[in-house]
Structure formats: C-alpha cells, structure tokens
Amino acid sequence: xxxxxxxxxxxxxxxxxxxxxxxxxxxxxxxxxxxxxxxxxxxxxxxxxxxxxxxxxxxxxxxxxxxxxxxxxxxxxxxxxxxxxxxxxxxxxxxxxxxxxxxxxxxxxxxxxxxxxxxxxxxxxxxxxxxxxxxxxxxxxxxxxxxxxxxxxxxxxxxxxxxxxxxxxxxxxxxxxxxxxxxxxxxxxxxx
Amino acid sequence: xxxxxxxxxxxxxxxxxxxxxxxxxxxxxxxxxxxxxxxxxxxxxxxxxxxxxxxxxxxxxxxxxxxxxxxxxxxxxxxxxxxxxxxxxxxxxxxxxxxxxxxxxxxxxxxxxxxxxxxxxxxxxxxxxxxxxxxxxxxxxxxxxxxxxxxxxxxxxxxxxxxxxxxxxxxxxxxxxxxxxxxxxxxxxxxxxxxxxxxxxxxxxxxxxxxxxxxxxxxxxxxxxxxxxxxxxxxxxxxxxxxxxxxxxxxxxxxxxxxxxxxxxxxxxxxxxxxxxxxxxxxxxxxxxxxxxxxxxxxxxxxxxxxxxxxxxxxxxxxxxxxxxxxxxxxxxxxxxxxxxxxxxxxxxxxxxxxxxxxxxxxxxxxxxxxxxxxxxxxxxxxxxxxxxxxxxxxxxxxxxxxxxxxxxxxxxxxxxxxxxxxxxxxxxxxxxxxxxxxxxxxxxxxxxxxxxxxxxxxxxxxxxxxxxxxxxxxxxxxxxxxxxxxxxxxxxxxxxxxxxxxxxxxxxxxxxxxxxxxxxxxxxxxxxxxxxxxxxxxxxxxxxxxxxxxxxxxxxxxxxxxxxxxxxxxxxxxxxxxxxxxxxxxxxxxxx
Numbered sequence: 189x190x191x192x193x194x195x196x197x198x199x200x201x202x203x204x205x206x207x208x209x210x211x212x213x214x215x216x217x218x219x220x221x222x223x224x225x226x227x228x229x230x231x232x233x234x235x236x237x238x239x240x241x242x243x244x245x246x247x248x249x250x251x252x253x254x255x256x257x258x259x260x261x262x263x264x265x266x267x268x269x270x271x272x273x274x275x276x277x278x279x280x281x282x283x284x285x286x287x288x289x290x291x292x293x294x295x296x297x298x299x300x301x302x303x304x305x306x307x308x309x310x311x312x313x314x315x316x317x318x319x320x321x322x323x324x325x326x327x328x329x330x331x332x333x334x335x336x337x338x339x340x341x342x343x344x345x346x347x348x349x350x351x352x353x354x355x356x357x358x359x360x361x362x363x364x365x366x367x368x369x370x371x372x373x374x375x376x377x378x379x380x
Numbered sequence: 381x382x383x384x385x386x387x388x389x390x391x392x393x394x395x396x397x398x399x400x401x402x403x404x405x406x407x408x409x410x411x412x413x414x415x416x417x418x419x420x421x422x423x424x425x426x427x428x429x430x431x432x433x434x435x436x437x438x439x440x441x442x443x444x445x446x447x448x449x450x451x452x453x454x455x456x457x458x459x460x461x462x463x464x465x466x467x468x469x470x471x472x473x474x475x476x477x478x479x480x481x482x483x484x485x486x487x488x489x490x491x492x493x494x495x496x497x498x499x500x501x502x503x504x505x506x507x508x509x510x511x512x513x514x515x516x517x518x519x520x521x522x523x524x525x526x527x528x529x530x531x532x533x534x535x536x537x538x539x540x541x542x543x544x545x546x547x548x549x550x551x552x553x554x555x556x557x558x559x560x561x562x563x564x565x566x567x568x569x570x571x572x573x574x575x576x577x578x579x580x581x582x583x584x585x586x587x588x589x590x591x592x593x594x595x596x597x598x599x600x601x602x603x604x605x606x607x608x609x610x611x612x613x614x615x616x617x618x619x620x621x622x623x624x625x626x627x628x629x630x631x632x633x634x635x636x637x638x639x640x641x642x643x644x645x646x647x648x649x650x651x652x653x654x655x656x657x658x659x660x661x662x663x664x665x666x667x668x669x670x671x672x673x674x675x676x677x678x679x680x681x682x683x684x685x686x687x688x689x690x691x692x693x694x695x696x697x698x699x700x701x702x703x704x705x706x707x708x709x710x711x712x713x714x715x716x717x718x719x720x721x722x723x724x725x726x727x728x729x730x731x732x733x734x735x736x737x738x739x740x741x742x743x744x745x746x747x748x749x750x751x752x753x754x755x756x757x758x759x760x761x762x763x764x765x766x767x768x769x770x771x772x773x774x775x776x777x778x779x780x781x782x783x784x785x786x787x788x789x790x791x792x793x794x795x796x797x798x799x800x801x802x803x804x805x806x807x808x809x810x811x812x813x814x815x816x817x818x819x820x821x822x823x824x825x826x827x828x829x830x831x832x833x834x835x836x837x838x839x840x841x842x843x844x845x846x847x848x849x850x851x852x853x854x855x856x857x858x859x860x861x862x863x864x865x866x867x868x869x870x871x872x873x874x875x876x877x878x879x880x881x882x883x884x885x886x887x888x889x890x891x892x893x894x895x896x897x898x899x900x901x902x903x904x905x906x907x908x909x910x911x912x913x914x915x916x917x918x919x920x921x922x923x924x925x926x927x928x929x930x931x932x933x934x935x936x937x938x939x940x941x942x943x944x945x946x947x948x949x950x951x952x953x954x955x956x957x958x959x960x961x962x963x964x965x966x967x968x969x970x971x972x973x
Contacts, residue, residue: 279590350547370427
C-alpha cells in the first residue's frame with residue numbers, strides 16, 4: 189500500500205512538474221530531465237551503441253520535448269512520450285549513417301560486465317555476447333527497437349506499441365520477427 | 381489434439397511471460413516428450429539468455445547535470461533566436477517564397493505522377509515574369525535562394541510536432557475530432573506560421589516519412605487542412621501501398637477539393653467500401669456525382685459487376701435525394717438496366733418526390749421515358765396532376781404519359797384519365813386502353829369515381845364515363861355500371877340501361893352489388909328494382925333472386941320468380957330484356973307494398 193501511495197505521489201509530482209514546465213518553468217523541466225535522462229540515454233545507447241552519440245541524442249530528445257511540451261496531452265506516460273521522441277531520433281541517426289561512427293566495441297562494454305567463472309568460459313561468453321550484439325545491430329531499426337524495448341528493457345507490449353506508434357498486436361509481431369531474425373543470424377551455418 | 385506447430389507458436393509467449401501459466405505447463409510437458417520442440421525451445425531460451433548477458437549501457441559515464449546544462453544552453457539559444465530571426469526574416473521569407481514557388485511549378489508539371497518532395501534549395505533564378513502567387517501561400521515575392529539548413533530545421537520541427545501529435549491521433553470518420561487535431565498542430569506550428577513557413581507543405585513532406593506514426597499524423601493533418609495542391613500529394617500517398625488506406629481516408633477528409641481524386645480509391649477493392657461509406661455520410665450533389673462516376677467507370681470493367689454496382693447504389697441510396705439524377709442518368713445511358721434503376725430509386729429516400737419534379741423539366745442526360753417509368757413505379761402523389769396537365773398541354777410522349785397515369789391506377793388514376801377524356805382535347809381512342817387497364821386492375825375504382833362525382837354533381841364527366849362503359853362492355857366495368865344505376869340524378873332510362881348492362885357483363889360477385897342496390901332503391905323505382913333482379917338472375921342464378929324476394933308476399937314472390945324463369949335472361953338480347961323488365965314492373969306494382 190505504502191508503495192502504491194509512493195507511486196501515486198510520484199506520478200502526481202511528475203504531473204505537477206510537467207504542468208509547471210509547460211508554463212515555462214525551466215526548473216521544473218530540469219527536474220524532469222534529471223528523472224528521465226538516464227532511461228532515455230540507456231535506450232538510445234542500446235539502439236546506436238555509442239556513448240557520445242547516445243548522450244548527444246538524449247540531450248536533443250529533451251530539447252525537442254521542451255519544444256513539444258505544449259502538445260503533450262498526458263494520454264501516455266511522460267517516459268513513454270520521451271522514448272517515442274528518442275526512437276525518432278535514433279531512427280534519424282540510423283538513416284543519416286551515424287551508426288557507422290563512434291560505435292562502442294562490445295569488448296569494451298562487456299569488459300565492464302562481470303567476467304565468467306574461468307578464463308575459457310569468459311572468453312566463450314564474450315564471444316557469444318559479441319555475436320548477439322552484432323546481430324542486434326544488423327537488425328532493421330524498427331525490429332531492433334521492438335526487441336530492445338520488450339525483451340531487453342522488459343516493457344509491456346502496450347508501451348512498446350505506443351513508443352513504436354503501432355498497435356499492440358503489431359508490436360508483438362515485430363518482437364517475434366526480431367527474435368526470429370536474431371536466431372537466424374546467430375545460427376551456425378548449416379544448422380537446421 | 382495440439383500439434384508441434386501449435387506449441388512452437390507458443391514458445392515466444394512462454395518466454396516473454398505473456399502466455400497463461402496453464403499453457404506454459406502444457407508447453408513444457410510437450411517439450412519434455414518432443415525432441416524437435418525441445419531443440420527449438422532451448423534455442424529460444426539461449427537467445428533470451430544471450431540477450432540478458434548483453435552489457436548494459438554505461439550509464440555511470442553519464443553526467444546528468446552537464447547534460448542539463450547542455451539542454452538549457454540549447455533552449456536558451458533558441459529563446460534568444462527571435463531577434464536573429466528578425467534580422468534574417470526578410471531573407472528567410474524571400475527564400476521560403478522562392479522555394480514555395482518552385483515547389484508549385486514542379487507540382488504543376490509532374491513528370492511521373494508522384495508529388496515532388498519539398499525543395500530544399502534552389503539556385504535557379506526566378507522566371508522572367510512569374511504569375512502572381514496566391515496570397516495565402518506565398519508571403520513575399522521570391523528573390524533569393526532558401527537556406528537549406530533552415531528549411532531542414534523547419535521540416536524537422538514539423539516532423540517532431542507531428543510525432544508528438546501522433547499520440548492523440550483521433551479515429552477516422554470524426555470530422556470534429558480531426559479538426560481539433562489539426563487545430564492543435566496549427567497551434568504548435570504557430571511560430572513557423574509566423575515566420576511564413578508553409579506548414580501544410582512541410583506536413584505534406586512528412587507523409588512519406590519512414591515512421592508510420594509520423595506519416596499517419598501528417599496524412600491526418602493534411603487531410604483536415606488540404607487545399608488543391610495537397611490533393612496531389614495525397615494521391616501520390618495513395619499510390620504507395622504502405623499509406624494507401626490512410627491516404628484514402630485523408631482524401632475523404634479533404635472535402636470538396638478532393639472529390640475527384642476519390643476516383644482511384646473507389647476503384648481499389650481495399651478502399652472502395654469505406655470511401656463509399658464516407659461519401660454516403662457526407663451526402664450532397666458532389667458525393668453523388670463521384671459515386672455515379674465510379675459506378676459508370678469501374679462497374680463496367682469489374683469482374684464482379686453486380687457486387688460493385690450494388691455497393692455503389694447502396695451508397696447513392698444513403699445519399700438520398702441528390703442521388704436521383706445520378707441514378708436516372710446511369711439508367712438512361714444503359715449502365716443500369718431499367719429494373720435496376722427503378723429498384724435503386726425505390727431504395728432511395730425522397731426519390732419519388734424528386735422524380736415528380738422531373739415531369740416538366742428533367743436533368744441533362746436523363747431520358748423522359750425512364751422518368752415516366754420511374755413515376756409509374758414510385759407513384760408520388762404530387763406528380764399525378766403534373767402528368768395530367770402535361771398530357772393535356774404537350775403532345776410529345778403523350779401516349780407514355782397516359783400509360784404512366786394508368787400505372788398509377790386506382791381512383792386517382794382513373795379520374796385523371798376520365799377528366800382527360802372529358803376535356804375533349806384528347807381523342808377517346810388514345811385513352812381507351814389506359815382506362816380499360818385501370819378498370820381491369822382495380823374493379824372498384826370505377827364505382828368509387830362514380831360515387832365521388834355523383835356527390836360532387838360532376839355530370840359532364842359522369843356522362844362521358846357512362847358513355848364509355850356502354851361502349852366497352854367488359855367485366856371490369858360492372859361495379860361502375862351498378863354505381864350508375866344508383867345515381868339518382870341521372871335519367872331513369874340511363875340508370876336502367878346501366879343495371880341491365882351490368883347483368884350482361886359482370887361476374888357473380890357483382891350480383892351482391894346489385895342485391896345491395898335492390899334493397900336500397902325506393903319502392904317507387906320498380907323498373908330499376910326489376911332491372912336489378914334480372915341482372916342478379918343472370919349473374920348468380922334464380923336461387924339468389926328467390927333469396928332476395930322471400931320478404932315479398934309468397935304469391936308475388938312466386939310470380940316474380942316464374943316471370944324471370946320464362947324470360948331466360950341469359951339467352952336474350954338487351955331489347956328483349958327491356959320488354960321483360962316492363963312486364964316485371966307490372967308484377968311488382970301489384971305485389972310490392
């Protein structure tokens with residue numbers, strides 16, 4: 189119960205911040221940025237695999253959010269709305285060829301992750317992780333966004349659908365397609 | 381019995397937590413016993429595990445406060461931009477105008493039928509004598525090239541605006557909601573508008589956006605705000621399979637300017653149904669004209685002609701009155717058969733009254749004969765006097781007009797025909813078939829006319845009718861003849877002749893009319909009573925007469941019956957029957973009190 193009340197209080201606070209930001213209160217908007225920046229950054233990083241680009245795009249996402257705030261009707265969560273803008277930015281970035289530049293190597297990223305129990309295992313695991321990350325990056329942007337949002341970030345289909353601008357059933361289909369495409373790319377040659 | 385295929389289709393749901401727990405248990409049980417499914421299941425699980433092992437984003441490297449400072453700086457830069465914008469304003473307006481003009485020129489002369497994209501830059505000088513651009517579309521005369529960076533930014537802003545507006549996309553088919561949606565976008569684009577950017581054109585550019593949500597929002601906005609130029613863009617969007625449905629709906633939203641552009645969606649089986657429905661909801665002459673054209677053009681080429689025509693006619697029927705000329709034109713040119721035309725008109729509310737208006741002045745392309753046939757079928761009351769007047773005044777197609785009146789039939793139709801006969805301006809021969817057909821279809825119509833006119837004292841028309849009946853002894857005339865027998869303002873001889881003729885021409889059912897009149901006649905009208913008895917015996921036999929005279933003293937009754945038996949009315953001509961009637965008059969004079 190206490191947690192629900194906390195959540196409700198948090199939502200009410202966020203709504204108040206949104207209303208104040210909408211009326212031009214920069215401080216309120218800063219508070220919103222503080223609360224959501226890392227989530228937006230994380231999604232963008234998963235989409236484009238570059239720390240610098242993800243950080244730049246996350247900033248751009250909030251600049252656009254500030255511009256579009258008068259049109260945000262609170263029909264979806266603020267975070268969903270932000271991710272929707274972020275997804276458009278990732279899409280544009282991808283289309284502009286930004287994907288080729290400044291991509292963080294998986295080795296570098298996975299080095300920060302916990303190592304395996306033995307050097308051999310760690311090596312094998314790192315190999316698999318690199319393959320999966322590469323296969324993920326080779327997916328079409330839409331499918332990548334779908335699987336990132338659902339399978340990696342664990343969002344509900346309704347929210348995935350809102351971010352992608354599709355119906356929930358389509359979102360489900362996109363996730364399935366993405367999994368199938370990933371599985372196909374990861375399957376050793378000659379395997380059934 | 382579930383197959384491996386069924387279970388495999390559930391693996392994804394099981395792993396992603398969206399499958400009910402019972403189904404997950406069933407799946408796991410199946411997987412334990414099926415090696416092939418086990419392999420697939422394990423592979424999917426491994427994929428999940430691999431995805432879970434992907435390193436998370438290096439969130440710890442993010443400096444949120446620094447990011448906030450960067451965001452603030454960008455917002456502040458934009459906030460102080462207006463003075464700079466003012467400084468560049470004349471150049472920007474001129475550049476935008478140049479781009480818009482070039483944009484219009486390119487769109488007016490499309491090479492491949494697709495709408496050209498928004499022109500990002502141009503180094504071409506303006507044409508030597510450019511035509512004056514529309515005031516609302518071009519703010520300043522073009523005299524400089526547009527800054528591609530600014531254009532890209534403006535386009536980007538509109539795209540962003542549409543992306544955020546896409547959240548509150550109203551459902552199709554709600555014009556008010558669509559209008560509110562467009563107003564909300566306009567509100568967001570006020571700055572751009574103030575800087576004279578053609579927001580509508582920029583939104584048109586977003587129709588082909590790779591993001592379906594943005595494209596859909598752009599289509600919705602353009603549909604609500606469309607001008608003649610937008611229609612070309614919407615048509616181009618309709619040509620692309622991915623935006624076909626939304627483009628067709630946007631064209632429906634676009635109003636009168638896009639009516640002609642609906643021809644393509646009406647040819648496409650995927651969009652035809654809802655476009656027809658929207659046109660039917662919209663109604664009016666324009667919608668009827670578009671549906672008419674679609675029936676004309678597509679129904680002739682479609683494999684399933686009947687279904688296509690039926691859909692189109694259903695839409696026309698829903699449109700109502702404005703569809704009537706369209707339906708009649710389709711019937712007149714042969715696209716619809718006469719029966720299809722009449723059925724379509726019958727299904728269209730208010731069609732009868734509209735067709736009635738075409739008696740004297742019909743629309744172009746509509747055949748007079750078809751109008752008359754439609755009137756005959758629909759029979760609007762308003763048209764009958766119009767038809768009667770037209771038969772009197774116009775010789776052209778008089779025969780068809782008279783036939784049409786005959787189809788109206790009943791008391792009204794017969795009265796109209798008899799009035800025409802009484803006018804003396806139309807030969808009786810021209811009316812003969814129509815009157816007889818009317819009597820034949822409704823035996824009681826003649827009786828009703830006689831009774832009405834007798835009450836109104838219309839002797840001229842009555843004498844014309846009686847003369848007609850005496851000259852045309854047909855079974856259908858008998859009820860009218862009986863009515864003449866009861867018309868007390870006529871000379872007794874005329875009434876008697878009518879009653880005797882009814883006995884010659886009528887049916888057993890008419891004997892009851894005669895019996896009723898026999899009871900109603902005054903005792904002094906013995907010759908008419910005698911004529912009634914003669915005719916009743918001729919039509920229904922002696923038993924019916926005996927039943928009728930059983931109220932008389934038995935001696936007199938027997939005498940009447942005996943005289944009638946001698947007379948053998950059936951086999952003798954009218955003159956013989958007249959003589960017999962006189963004898964009967966004497967018998968009745970002594971027996972009837």
